Amino acid sequence: PSSARADYKDWSVSLFPAYAVTYVDSRAPSGVGGGAEVGVGVTEALTLKASGFLSWHPVAATKTTAAGTIGEFATMVGINYALDVIRLVPSFDLDVGLLGLRGDAAFTETAKSKSVVAASTAFGVGVGFNLDYLLTRRWSVGLVVRYHAFLTDITRIPVYLFVGPRVTVRFGG
Numbered sequence: 001p002s003s004a005r006a007d008y009k010d011w012s013v014s015l016f017p018a019y020a021v022t023y024v025d026s027r028a029p030s031g032v033g034g035g036a037e038v039g040v041g042v043t044e045a046l047t048l049k050a051s052g053f054l055s056w057h058p059v060a061a062t063k064t065t066a067a068g069t070i071g072e073f074a075t076m077v078g079i080n081y082a083l084d085v086i087r088l089v090p091s092f093d094l095d096v097g098l099l100g101l102r103g104d105a106a107f108t109e110t111a112k113s114k115s116v117v118a119a120s121t122a123f124g125v126g127v128g129f130n131l132d133y134l135l136t137r138r139w140s141v142g143l144v145v146r147y148h149a150f151l152t153d154i155t156r157i158p159v160y161l162f163v164g165p166r167v168t169v170r171f172g173g
Helices: 111-116
Strands: 011-022 030-041 046-059 068-082 088-102 120-134 139-150 160-171
Touching: 011 046, 011 068, 011 139, 030 068, 030 160, 046 088, 046 160, 068 111, 068 120, 088 139, 120 160
Parallel strands: none
Antiparallel strands: 011 030, 011 160, 030 046, 046 068, 068 088, 088 120, 120 139, 139 160
C-alpha cells in the first residue's frame, strides 16, 4: 500500500471568474474579472502559491472625476492552509505582492485615465477563504472569496474584494 500524502509535492492550477467590488475615493463600483493560481504542496496541509487577477469596474462621473472603467490587477505569492479531511475542503489564504489600479480598461496611464482615478501600483496583502468539493483526486470545483488591500498606499484601504467559482486540477508529485 502507498502512504497517504494529501497534497504534498502535488502541483495545482486554479482558474476563477469573479464578481469584484473595489473602493476608490468615494466610489465603490462593482465589476467582473478573473484570475489564476499555481501552487505546490509543501506539506500535507500547506501549499506555496503564486496568483494573479485582473478586473474591470465601470464608474460614473463625480464632481471631481470623469466617468470611465477602472482596471485592477495583482501578482501575489503566498500560502494556503487546507483542512483536507473530507470531500468538502475549506482552506485559507495569506498573500503578499503587487496590487495596482488604473483609470483605464487597458491598464494604461494617460491624462484621461488619471481623470477617472489616480493610478497606483503598490505593495499589498491579501486574505482569502476557499471551499472546494473534490470531484476526483485530481479535479475540484468550489468558491473563492478574497480581500486585498494596499499596504504602501494607505489612501486605498480597503481596496478590493472578489467572489467567484473556481475550478482546480492537481498533478501528482
